[in-house]
Amino acid sequence: xxxxxxxxxxxxxxxxxxxxxxxxxxxxxxxxxxxxxxxxxxxxxxxxxxxxxxxxxxxxxxxxxxxxxxxxxxxxxxxxxxxxxxxxxxxxxxxxxxxxxxxxxxxxxxxxxxxxxxxxxxxxxxxxxxxxxxxxxxxxxxxxxxxxxxxxxxxxxxxxxxxxxxxxxxxxxxxxxxxxxxxxxxxxxxxxxxxxxxxxxxxxxxxxxxxxxxxxxxxxxxxxxxxxxxxxxxxxxxxxxxxxxxxxxxxxxxxxxxxxxxxxxxxxxxxxxxxxxxxxxxxxxxxxxxxxxxxxxxxxxxxxxxxxxxxxxxxxxxxxxxxxxxxxxxxxxxxxxxxxxxxxxxxxxxxxxxxxxxxxxxxxxxxxxxxxxxxxxxxxxx
Ligand code: ADP
Ligand code: MG
Numbered sequence: 001x002x003x004x005x006x007x008x009x010x011x012x013x014x015x016x017x018x019x020x021x022x023x024x025x026x027x028x029x030x031x032x033x034x035x036x037x038x039x040x041x042x043x044x045x046x047x048x049x050x051x052x053x054x055x056x057x058x059x060x061x062x063x064x065x066x067x068x069x070x071x072x073x074x075x076x077x078x079x080x081x082x083x084x085x086x087x088x089x090x091x092x093x094x095x096x097x098x099x100x101x102x103x104x105x106x107x108x109x110x111x112x113x114x115x116x117x118x119x120x121x122x123x124x125x126x127x128x129x130x131x132x133x134x135x136x137x138x139x140x141x142x143x144x145x146x147x148x149x150x151x152x153x154x155x156x157x158x159x160x161x162x163x164x165x166x167x168x169x170x171x172x173x174x175x176x177x178x179x180x181x182x183x184x185x186x187x188x189x190x191x192x193x194x195x196x197x198x199x200x201x202x203x204x205x206x207x208x209x210x211x212x213x214x215x216x217x218x219x220x221x222x223x224x225x226x227x228x229x230x231x232x233x234x235x236x237x238x239x240x241x242x243x244x245x246x247x248x249x250x251x252x253x254x255x256x257x258x259x260x261x262x263x264x265x266x267x268x269x270x271x272x273x274x275x276x277x278x279x280x281x282x283x284x285x286x287x288x289x290x291x292x293x294x295x296x297x298x299x300x301x302x303x304x305x306x307x308x309x310x311x312x313x314x315x316x317x318x319x320x321x322x323x324x325x326x327x328x329x330x331x332x333x334x335x336x337x338x339x340x341x342x343x344x345x346x347x348x349x350x351x352x353x354x355x356x357x358x359x360x361x362x363x364x365x366x367x368x369x370x371x372x373x374x375x376x377x378x379x380x381x382x
Contacts, residue, residue, distance in 0.1 A: 005067075005117050009053040012065060012072070013113040017053035019142040023134035023377035024049035025126035026176035026186075027206060027339050028330045030296050031274045032266075033304060035170030035190045037229050038242035039271040042187055042198070042278070043172055044206070045180020047374035050118040050131035052094075054139040057111030064091045067117040077111060083164060093129060094136040096164025100156040101137075103163075107144035114139075121367065124210045125331030129165070130173035133157035134377040142379060151195070153377060154178040167219075168226065180376035187278065191242065200373060201284050204325070207340045207351055208369040209318075209358070211310040215334035222332050225263065225306060232256060232264040241267040266303035270296060290325025290341055297328035297338075306333030313361060314338040317354045321346070 009017045024045040031041030057063075060077025073088035081099045083092045094114060101108040116135070120128040134157045141148045148156070157174035161167050171193045176186045184197040215221060229241055235255045238244050241264060249256075249264045256264060273292045280288040297315050301307040311329045315338055318327035323346035330339040340346070351368050359365045 005051055005053050005115065008067065008117075009055070009113075009115045012115060013055065013063070015055060017113075017115070018055045019139050020051060020053050020380040021135045021138035021142065021377065022049055022051045022380055023131040023138070023177045024180055024374045025120040025128060025131050026173060026180065027126065027208070027371075028172060029185055029339075030270075030277050030293055030328070031172070032270055032296055032300050032329070032333070033225060033229070033306070034242070034267060034270050034274060035172045035188070036168075036226060037233070037267050037271075038191045038240035039267065040187065040189050040274045040278075041170075041172050042185045042274055043176035043180075044185050044200070045176055045374045045376050046126065046206070046371045047182075048119045048126075048371065049177070049374070050116055050120065050128060050135045051380070052132070052135040052139045053115045054109075054143060055113050056109060056143055057113060060111040062111055063113045064088070064094060065115045066090060067115070068122065083166075092165050093132045093160065094140075096160030097133055097136045097140060097156060099164050100159035101140060101146075103159060104152065104156060106141070106146050106148075109140050109143040112143065121210060121369070123214070124208075124212075124367070125336035126208070127173040127177065127331075129161060129167070130157055130177040133160050134174060134177045138377055138379055150178050150376075154193075154195070168223065176376075178376050180374060182373050182375050184373060185281070186376075198278060198281050201281070201286050203344050204286060205342050205344060205346065206371045206373075207318075207342055207346065208330070208337050208371060209314050209340070209351075209354065210337040210367040210369065211308075211314070211335060212364070212367065213308060213310050213335040215308065218332070218334045221306070221334050225304065228260060228263045229267060232260040232267075235260060236264065242271060244268050246272070262303040262305070266299045269299055269303075273299075286325055286341075293326030293328045293341055294319050300329055300333055304333070308333075308335055310335070310358075310362060311338050313358060314354065314366065317357050321350055321354060323350065
């Protein structure tokens with residue numbers, strides 16, 4: 001993708017890019033809605049992502065293009081760093097990164113020509129947004145000679161998304177895109193946040209089934225779950241749910257409505273599942289890892305109530321298939337995608353059987369993506 005991108009940059013802007021940077025998409029492996037509750041989460045960077053090509057301009061003008069968008073958007077030199085609306089609003093991701101540079105006291109490039117390309121499905125829960133933020137940040141920093149630590153890179157991406165784009169995401173997406181490593185999972189203790197990696201046993205594969213469904217109220221529902229978790233923490237007398245244990249929740253159940261009991265139980269149990277998954281990974285016990293993934297989905301389904309009939313159908317069909325270790329919704333829920341962790345023996349025919357059953361039931365096929373782990377954000381030579 002990268003040399004082809006340089007050529008297309010050349011065709012579009014009439015000169016070569018000065019720098020190329022890439023950042024991967026990610027899978028939420030386990031840890032559903034734990035991040036903003038101060039809990040741990042495990043994710044995997046995948047072998048697909050966003051690449052950004054960039055060259056400086058002397059006139060202060062910022063020109064943005066994307067292979068996935070029809071037109072070039074120009075931001076004039078004197079224009080303030082403010083979100084744009086309309087068809088070019090995707091530029092809020094790179095513009096938000098520039099605003100984050102300013103907030104972090106980093107030198108930001110004045111003028112430039114910018115071209116993004118991606119082999120990630122957008123809005124499929126694989127975090128194309130974090131990928132475009134991190135690839136943009138690395139390219140901008142290269143232009144001004146800023147050396148970003150990986151922690152700062154991740155925080156800048158999140159800052160752009162939270163404060164400029166206006167999505168209240170936790171640290172998972174950017175953390176995994178930044179710290180991903182082939183054949184590893186990224187572990188994030190969201191309280192720090194502290195980032196680490198853990199080896200993924202050899203011979204496991206990821207299959208993503210994207211339903212293309214998205215609950216009409218997904219943003220509101222996400223915010224509602226967030227609020228419910230904060231309310232549950234308050235009623236339990238803790239600053240965040242990560243400080244509560246299952247017995248704490250059980251002992252104080254009478255202080256919580258049935259709904260808040262469910263939300264709290266999901267989060268405190270899920271935190272224990274993430275820790276158990278880490279231990280099972282370290283022991284190379286992949287069948288226990290798979291069982292924990294499926295248990296996570298069941299908890300999302302019955303306690304956190306962020307699953308859908310489509311996601312449940314896929315999980316049921318997958319866990320009933322041979323060579324599948326476990327399956328769960330990946331991402332915020334209320335639509336989106338299911339991921340299955342499988343052995344090498346799971347193949348296109350196995351995936352097609354699941355997809356066919358899904359199509360019969362819902363009238364349209366899911367998209368299937370067979371993917372491996374990949375490396376985190378990095379500069380590429382142009
Ligand atoms: P997800 O992160 O799950 O893919 P989001 O809704 O958070 O979904 O982010 C998707 C948005 O990110 C797109 O609507 C677009 O604004 C921006 N984006 C991601 N990749 C690209 C790209 N290659 N070109 C232009 N915009 C992109
Ligand atoms: Mg996103």
